[in-house]
Amino acid sequence: MRQLFFFIIFFLGLVIHIQAQEISIKGVVVEKGSNLAVPYATVVIVDSQSNQPITGTTTNEDGAFNIETDSKAVYLKISFIGFKTLTFNSIDFNSSNIDLGTLYMEQDAQALDEVVVRAEVSSTQFKLDRKIFNVGQDIANTGASALEVLNNVPSVNVNIEGQVSLRGNSGVQILIDGKPSVLADESSNALGTITSDMIERIEVITNPSAKYDAEGTAGILNIILKKEEKKxxxxxxxxxxxxxxxxxxxxxxxxxxxxxxxxxxxxxxxxxxxxxxxxxxxxxxxxxxxxxxxxxxxxxxxxxxxxxxxxxxxxxxxxxxxxxxxxxxxxxxxxxxxxxxxxxxxxxxxxxxxxxxxxxxxxxxxxxxxxxxxxxxxxxxxxxxxxxxxxxxxxxxxxxxxxxxxxxxxxxxxxxxxxxxxxxxxxxxxxxxxxxxxxxxxxxxxxxxxxxxxxxxxxxxxxxxxxxxxxxxxxxxxxxxxxxxxxxxxxxxxxxxxxxxxxxxxxxxxxxxxxxxxxxxxxxxxxxxxxxxxxxxxxxxxxxxxxxxxxxxxxxxxxxxxxxxxxxxxxxxxxxxxxxxxxxxxxxxxxxxxxxxxxxxxxxxxxxxxxxxxxxxxxxxxxxxxxxxxxxxxxxxxxxxxxxxxxxxxxxxxxxxxxxxxxxxxxxxxxxxxxxxxxxxxxxxxxxxxxxxxxxxxxxxxxxxxxxxxxxxxxxxxxxxxxxxxxxxxxxxxxxxxxxxxxxxxxxxxxxxxxxxxxxxxxxxxxxxxxxxxxxxxxxxxxxx
Missing domain, CATH: 2.40.170.20 (TonB-dependent receptor, beta-barrel domain)
Incomplete structure (x- = not known):
């Protein structure tokens, strides 16, 4: 009889535990005003006592999310770069399936301006043996091939024939991701197949170190292509x-x-x-x-x-x-x-x-x-x-x-x-x-x-x-x-x-x-x-x-x-x-x-x-x-x-x-x-x-x-x-x-x-x-x- 009592207690606890795990929260995140979906926004369940995140997910391409929790002492935070963070402190946990419906995110003008400044403008920085031109979205680069982007890089010029020169000298070696490439071969005229959106930065190396080929009397232009990190x-x-x-x-x-x-x-x-x-x-x-x-x-x-x-x-x-x-x-x-x-x-x-x-x-x-x-x-x-x-x-x-x-x-x-x-x-x-x-x-x-x-x-x-x-x-x-x-x-x-x-x-x-x-x-x-x-x-x-x-x-x-x-x-x-x-x-x-x-x-x-x-x-x-x-x-x-x-x-x-x-x-x-x-x-x-x-x-x-x-x-x-x-x-x-x-x-x-x-x-x-x-x-x- 004692074994049966403990078994019933264990079974009830297990049922309660399973039921607690089955609380799910879903919703759809859109941009206020345009009603466009906000994909890949971060959705986090936060403990109400410690303010520490418990679990999280991201919205899909349609802005929808579905997240589960086994606790009711929580609140929900939704964030995305360039938008004001949404916080839901009062969630009705009477149901195990909670639908928050359509959630509207409002743009954060100040944060968005900061992002635009960084993303839009090409900039130059300096390392021990090179200059680095970070390719932004300047109009000069919009609708441009790699040759036209090069023509916007300090010290570089591209003439009417597509010949690249550095400081007025034409003996330039062009690399793609640090290596020779058919796309950079002058005889194939293929730099036009590399577009500005594919380029992360261009390294201008007027005095290359011994790591690089000695070819190119005027120096080296190293075109670094983007490696996509977005899931x-x-x-x-x-x-x-x-x-x-x-x-x-x-x-x-x-x-x-x-x-x-x-x-x-x-x-x-x-x-x-x-x-x-x-x-x-x-x-x-x-x-x-x-x-x-x-x-x-x-x-x-x-x-x-x-x-x-x-x-x-x-x-x-x-x-x-x-x-x-x-x-x-x-x-x-x-x-x-x-x-x-x-x-x-x-x-x-x-x-x-x-x-x-x-x-x-x-x-x-x-x-x-x-x-x-x-x-x-x-x-x-x-x-x-x-x-x-x-x-x-x-x-x-x-x-x-x-x-x-x-x-x-x-x-x-x-x-x-x-x-x-x-x-x-x-x-x-x-x-x-x-x-x-x-x-x-x-x-x-x-x-x-x-x-x-x-x-x-x-x-x-x-x-x-x-x-x-x-x-x-x-x-x-x-x-x-x-x-x-x-x-x-x-x-x-x-x-x-x-x-x-x-x-x-x-x-x-x-x-x-x-x-x-x-x-x-x-x-x-x-x-x-x-x-x-x-x-x-x-x-x-x-x-x-x-x-x-x-x-x-x-x-x-x-x-x-x-x-x-x-x-x-x-x-x-x-x-x-x-x-x-x-x-x-x-x-x-x-x-x-x-x-x-x-x-x-x-x-x-x-x-x-x-x-x-x-x-x-x-x-x-x-x-x-x-x-x-x-x-x-x-x-x-x-x-x-x-x-x-x-x-x-x-x-x-x-x-x-x-x-x-x-x-x-x-x-x-x-x-x-x-x-x-x-x-x-x-x-x-x-x-x-x-x-x-x-x-x-x-x-x-x-x-x-x-x-x-x-x-x-x-x-x-x-x-x-x-x-x-x-x-x-x-x-x-x-x-x-x-x-x-x-x-x-x-x-x-x-x-x-x-x-x-x-x-x-x-x-x-x-x-x-x-x-x-x-x-x-x-x-x-x-x-x-």
């Missing part, structure tokens, strides 16, 4: 259009759980890139001149998709596998009109039409493994393997039609099969052995394997005959093995970092039709030293030294290029040697109230400088890269940002270079001194009704080249953005080169000839619409090159 399903979709044709659609999706982060981005579109060209070639000996004027088109239909996943094996180990595939279909209908003069007398006129079709497949795959050690999250081991491919199958036909005179020009066809495969294997180890001392070491092996099969056919008596003088298959294979080690000391005020990198290069090129080959094998040492001193929170200085190398690329070495304009031809030089640069720099950083200023003084000394030298013969200008002497450049750079009001800010930078050239080529002296400078200022204005206006003005001075001069120009861009539904929807409109003044002009003047070239793309209009769902932000996707 649940998030994403955004965008539509863009423009004049000239620039139409695209892009989708970004992310699904994150405790173990996996799955991400994808895909898009497609059509773009047209017209460019007007004018040139003049004059032979002083024969008093003959050939002029040309025309418009080149590059119409592209493009598709791309990125798939990837981060697998968190545990808190200390992460495995990442990702892949990217892109495909472009090109059409280049172009026409150039030519005129030939003897003195001032017109002798003949004709036009040359081009019909080009090409397909460009490209893909990339990457495997990363990162291990963190328990003693310090910065104590890491990182292994990465990267493979990429870029191909081009292209056919062109050039037809000449005489409209005046009796000149005869031969019709031509070209066929190109280009394939480039790159592989990078890298192992990096970082160990902060104390709070102030850190060591880094690693190894990297890089393989570049390229083939360019180029054939030219000419029409003779109704038949297409191969021209052996312009036809060949060029093979390029380069292997670079590198080792590095660095040690750094960084205290509160003073820090120093020293390192050494050793790279062994093995380059082999072969012209298969003629058996001409070039083998280069060399080992180089690249020391680096960096130091910084912080006088106070508002003023600090940095100093650095590094040795860099510029290895000739395929386009510099391949003597068979193209014959778009057979009076202005560019060819490569298989015997081109690498150039080396010793770089010294001193930078000061100063904060004055609402202004942030930094200035640098630097000196670059380069040997075996690669210059494009033009040779004139029979009214044809042939330009080829040559190693020409040395160049010493002293420069000054100033960057500043000033925000006098919450709705108004200014960004500006100024760069000045004085250079001294020494060298000669074919008995011609290239000794001279000169200077070049550039300036840019951007104003950002916040207008009522969530409108933002941005205006940018830039000037680039003229400067002397080894054979002539490049003229300066000024241009302006303007953008307007409207936010809807608290930023979930963004509409932006921009005009690039408002006054059509971004015109590139250059002249070459020798004793026997004169050459003039002019080209520009003109004014661009863009209009974009984007929408973010889940906790995704409105994405901006650009199809621009």
């Amino acid at each position: 649940g399903l998030n994403g955004s979709i965008s539509l863009n259009t423009g004049i000239p044709d620039n139409h695209s659609i892009g989708v970004s999706l992310n699904r994150r759980t405790e173990k996996f982060n799955l991400f994808t981005q895909f898009g497609g579109g059509y773009r047209s890139l017209p460019r007007e060209n004018t040139s003049e070639n004059t032979n002083f000996e024969t008093e003959s001149t050939v002029t040309s004027e025309g418009t080149e088109y590059r119409n592209e239909t493009f598709f791309n998709i990125t798939l990837g996943t981060d697998y968190h094996i545990n808190d200390l180990n992460v495995l990442t596998l990702s892949g990217n595939f892109a495909y472009e279909i090109e059409d280049q209908p172009s026409r150039t009109d030519f005129s030939s003069y003897q003195g001032s007398v017109l002798e003949s006129q004709w036009y040359r039409e081009e019909a080009t079709d090409a397909t460009n497949p490209k893909w990339q795959y990457e495997l990363n493994y990162k291990k963190e050690f328990k003693n310090n999250e910065e104590h890491t081991l990182l292994f990465s393997a990267l493979g990429s491919f870029f191909g081009k199958d292209q056919e062109s036909e050039f037809t000449n039609t005489t409209t005046y005179g009796d000149i005869v020009n031969v019709d031509q066809q070209t066929e190109t099969t280009f394939q480039q495969a790159d592989y990078t294997f890298k192992l990096d180890y970082t160990n902060p052995i104390s709070e102030t001392f850190t060591i880094e070491t690693g190894v990297q092996y890089l393989i570049n394997d390229v083939g360019n099969d180029y054939e030219v056919r000419e029409l003779e008596s109704g038949e297409w005959i191969v021209n052996p003088n312009l036809t060949n298959n060029f093979e390029y294979n380069q292997k670079v093995l590198g080792f590095y080690g660095t040690g750094s000391y960084e205290a509160d005020k003073w820090g120093v970092k020293m390192g050494l990198r050793i790279e062994d290069t093995n380059l082999h090129t072969l012209l298969t039709n003629t058996d001409e080959e070039n083998n280069q094998k060399y080992t180089d040492f690249f020391p680096t030293v960096h130091s910084s001193y912080k006088f106070n929170d508002d003023f600090s200085i940095q100093a650095g030294y590094s040795k860099r190398i510029f290895r000739p690329r395929l386009w510099d070495l391949n003597p068979f290029f193209n014959i778009k304009n057979n009076y202005n031809i560019r060819v490569g030089n298989p015997n081109l040697q690498p150039e080396y640069t010793n770089s010294y720099e001193l930078t000061g950083i100063l904060k004055l109230g609402k202004a942030t200023l930094n200035s640098s003084v630097f000196y670059l000394y380069t040997t075996d400088v690669v210059e494009r030298v033009s040779v004139f013969q029979d009214n044809v200008t042939v330009t080829t890269p040559i190693n020409v002497g040395t160049n010493g450049a002293v420069g000054f750079e100033f960057n500043g940002k000033y925000a006098p009001l919450n709705w108004l800010s200014f960004n500006g930078d100024f760069n000045f270079n004085y250079f001294e050239r020494e060298g000669d080529f074919e008995d011609q002296s290239f000794d001279f001194t000169g200077n070049k400078w550039s300036g840019r200022i951007t104003s950002k204005i916040g207008l009522p009704a969530d409108f933002d206006l941005e205006i940018t003005g830039q000037y680039e001075s003229d400067y002397q080249t080894v054979q002539g001069e490049s003229e300066g120009f000024a241009f302006a861009d303007i953008g307007l953005r409207k936010k809807i539904l608290k930023g979930k929807v963004v509409v932006n409109f921009a005009v690039k080169d408002v006054f059509e003044s971004r015109i590139y002009q250059s002249t070459i003047l020798n004793e026997n000839n004169y050459n003039y070239n002019r080209n520009f793309r003109g004014r661009f209009f863009t209009l974009g619409f984007s929408y973010g769902f889940g906790r995704g932000e409105a994405m901006t996707y650009s199809g621009r090159r």
